[in-house]
Amino acid sequence: MTTIDYRELYIDGGWRSPATEDVITVNSPTTEQVIGSVPAASARDVDAAVAAARGAFDAPEGWSSWSPEQRGEVLERFASELEARAAETARRVSLQNGMPIWLAEQFEGGFPAVLVRYFSKMMIDAPTVDERAGMLGGTARVSRHPIGVVAAVVPWNVPQAISFLKLAPALAAGCTVVLKPAEETVLDAFLMSEAAAAAGLPPGVLNVVPGGREVGAYLVEHPGIDKVSFTGSTAAGSKIAETCGRLLRPVTLELGGKSAAILLDDVDLNASLESLFGVTFLNNGQICWLNTRVLAPRSRYGEIVDTLTDLARSLQIGDPLDPGTKIGPLVSARQRERVEGYIAKGKSEGARLTTGGGRPAGIESGFFVEPTIFADLDNTATIAREEIFGPVLSVIPFSDETEALAIANDSEYGLGGSVWSSDVERAAGIAAKVKSGTVGVNHYSNDPVAPFGGIKNSGLGRELGPEGLHTFQQLHTVYLPPAG
């Protein structure tokens, strides 16, 4: 296979020579072979990217001064250029992180352009000022302004969609951005840069600095940054929050999860199977909001364990580029080690393995782990408490709805969740009491119109919806005097 190699960085609206000769080499988690390389950004490259973003934001005629309509024209071109590259974007993500191609086409190929258009239109439609009759006689004229230069730091699991949860609202609002992709998934970020260049985004509006955590930390702390938007692990999020706390720098954090699917006693299991797959094993178990704790009523516990076991066994494992594949490899050998460590922990703590637990037979290369189900455990087990980030489910019994809710809420995380029942309103009533940011009934999807984000160790702030735009804006008020 020919490799995908870049020699320059996308900074200040063009392709620039990197400051050092350091390179990030990308390996396929399926073949374990090299698939490409990009320059690794150094501190000097980050300085150049932040300076370019600062200039594009601060200049009197800069991006922040444009009307939403003017920005909308450029962003529409950006959306079209992204669409023109959607198939290749999906392929690159799948090649780099093992995401099944049918999912990559939806999440990674399709979603970015949708988000760019959604937030651009929201900006155009938004009233420019909100005049409020004052209680003290005057009028308060409240307006929203772009917050400034944004540092966007993203993970490898859903790299393009997560990047655009930040880029789309930030750019629409008039902010300029320095994006730091994860080292595992840089090739898609370079393709996205090509789309930005082809669309004619003005110099400095978007800049991309690939690198590891040191580069991320340097960017987050950079004096030229006004706002940080981070998605990744709770451990890294906590460090970033400390930095931002010290600097009094606004920060949004989308972190880990250990969400619960509550199956009520009247759930129609057969009708729910496909959606249940979607909330448990999607992207090989590597999505933050997945429901990796399945809570099942004791009256139907055996049946539910058997059904999930059959589901796990039925999933086609293999090359993520094969459209029939449901489970691809984990992103790296390190990630597989981590997941296997949790499987060993589950066994040693006495949970019953009903299927999976090992590497699939007959696959010679790649970081594969079989879809794995543990039963006969309670919510105190390590595998029920910690985020595994792999295809491993814990099926935990409950006696009644009160206990189900208590178990669902007994977590240091609070990101997603779902409730399953033949009675939608009954399920919605329980969903309303789940302590997390977003909860689905009989399915789960991050709809662009709804704020997405977590509570507790799952993060701070929200993305998507109008709230996801407001996070990139400052409020400004002019007090007008009483009339007469």
Ligand code: NAD
């Ligand atoms: P990670 O935190 O190790 O890395 C995420 C990104 O942050 C990478 O670009 C990395 O280089 C950078 N980074 C790491 N430490 C940093 C630091 N101290 N300062 C600045 N940047 C730093 O996470 P990961 O292993 O790549 O991704 C998996 C994690 O992301 C999981 O915990 C998952 O739940 C979480 N995640 C959350 C969401 C969400 O929306 N809540 C979405 C996807 C993934």
